[in-house]
Amino acid sequence: CSMSCCKVTEKSDEGVGGSDFCSLSGVLYGSDAFEVLAESYEFNNMEGPCLAFRRATSVLKSLPWAVRCLGATQDLPCLGQPTKKVIEEVLQCGRSFEVEELLSDERYQTFKVTVHKCVWGWTKDGEKWFCRGLRSFSDILTDHSIHLNRMQQTGFLHHGDISRAVSAAEARSLRSIIDGAVHCVTPAATVALTGGFHRGKEFGHDVDFIVTTPELGEEESLLPNVIDELKEQGILLYCNYQASTFDMRKLPNHHFEAMDDFAKCFLICGWRAGRWRGGLEGGAVDLVSPPVDRYAFALLGWTGSRQFERDLRSFARVERGMILDNHALYDKKKKEFLAASTEKDIFAHLGLEYMEPWQRNA
Numbered sequence: 155c156s157m158s159c160c161k162v163t164e165k166s167d168e169g170v171g172g173s174d175f176c177s178l179s180g181v182l183y184g185s186d187a188f189e190v191l192a193e194s195y196e197f198n199n200m201e202g203p204c205l206a207f208r209r210a211t212s213v214l215k216s217l218p219w220a221v222r223c224l225g226a227t228q229d230l231p232c233l234g235q236p237t238k239k240v241i242e243e244v245l246q247c248g249r250s251f252e253v254e255e256l257l258s259d260e261r262y263q264t265f266k267v268t269v270h271k272c273v274w275g276w277t278k279d280g281e282k283w284f285c286r287g288l289r290s291f292s293d294i295l296t297d298h299s300i301h302l303n304r305m306q307q308t309g310f311l312h313h314g315d316i317s318r319a320v321s322a323a324e325a326r327s328l329r330s331i332i333d334g335a336v337h338c339v340t341p342a343a344t345v346a347l348t349g350g351f352h353r354g355k356e357f358g359h360d361v362d363f364i365v366t367t368p369e370l371g372e373e374e375s376l377l378p379n380v381i382d383e384l385k386e387q388g389i390l391l392y393c394n395y396q397a398s399t400f401d402m403r404k405l406p407n408h409h410f411e412a413m414d415d416f417a418k419c420f421l422i423c424g425w426r427a428g429r430w431r432g433g434l435e436g437g438a439v440d441l442v443s444p445p446v447d448r449y450a451f452a453l454l455g456w457t458g459s460r461q462f463e464r465d466l467r468s469f470a471r472v473e474r475g476m477i478l479d480n481h482a483l484y485d486k487k488k489k490e491f492l493a494a495s496t497e498k499d500i501f502a503h504l505g506l507e508y509m510e511p512w513q514r515n516a
């Protein structure tokens with residue numbers, strides 16, 4: 155988000171003036187305003203209000219109509235007093251003073267460049283750096299008393315590569331590279347695009363893939379071999395591989411926001427046209443390799459959005475007495491795991507109509 159999100163979107167076709175910030179697909183300014191507020195809470199380690207603003211964004215984005223007065227939001231879920239205050243301000247004044255204040259706030263600006271999306275949310279360290287008066291990357295890099303962990307070093311080192319959004323076209327060209335590398339090492343393996351691009355997003359922060367083998371157990375050597383292959387092709391700029399710690403006996407998992415234990419790697423690959431390294435710019439890539447009988451759960455979990463996953467899991471828990479995560483679906487009443495080989499199977503177990511990935515952009 156840049157300062158431009160502070161401008162009110164006008165809808166001239168309906169002849170409504172500056173206070174009409176809505177569009178058919180959602181409340182543009184409202185959404186962006188809430189994201190700024192959510193981030194600011196995130197930077198202050200306040201998860202509750204941060205989630206509340208993100209949830210409000212999802213609700214507003216999902217509306218098929220435009221919000222033109224506060225009364226219209228009366229019966230909507232997940233909109234608390236703080237969000238309504240912002241909506242009212244924007245409707246009345248065409249802007250949110252709270253948001254504009256934040257956008258020009260030194261702390262917010264510093265965290266935005268030093269922590270967010272670059273160093274993957276090391277808010278505690280961000281706090282330390284800020285208190286020491288450090289305000290930029292170079293401030294931090296030139297302060298030799300600061301110890302950066304490996305992830306942070308990578309974030310700083312590759313900042314230029316990973317800070318520019320990846321386009322859908324770039325994701326497609328990467329897909330054929332990953333396809334090629336995977337099939338080169340294991341011809342029978344499958345590659346699925348997941349994450350935001352699977353939901354049809356035009357831009358993303360990274361590209362996510364799930365790879366697996368038809369033969370249970372063969373997936374264990376898949377990622378290490380793919381990584382070697384990408385290295386040989388010379389496009390691997392960074393690799394952080396985590397072997398699988400997945401064990402069916404540890405399930406069901408009651409940790410609410412837990413991710414998963416499958417083998418995965420976070421990569422920075424240089425494949426897109428750009429300004430770096432003789433014209434090849436890098437981008438962040440996530441590869442996950444679940445065993446094939448866990449594939450559908452992994453695909454559902456990694457397709458997102460994060461908010462959609464949160465809601466689906468709480469629906470499973472509250473309405474169905476089931477525990478859903480990236481590994482499995484567990485029925486607490488029957489005390490059994492439910493099998494699924496496709497995402498459709500999982501929706502069916504939950505008694506829900508199937509939702510296409512593009513419908514999961516909550």
Ligand code: CTP
Pocket residue numbers: 348349350351357358359360361362413414440455456457458459460463480
């Ligand atoms: N996810 C996960 N375990 C991880 C990382 C991510 O289950 N260790 C899931 C998240 O819940 C999310 C999905 O994978 O729903 C994709 O994550 P991410 O790439 O961060 O988000 P996108 O929706 O793809 O959006 P973008 O990358 O553009 O920010």
Ligand code: MN
Pocket residue numbers: 349350351358359360361362
């Ligand atoms: Mn992604």
Ligand code: MN
Pocket residue numbers: 359360
């Ligand atoms: Mn992301």
Ligand code: MN
Pocket residue numbers: 349360361362440
């Ligand atoms: Mn990802």
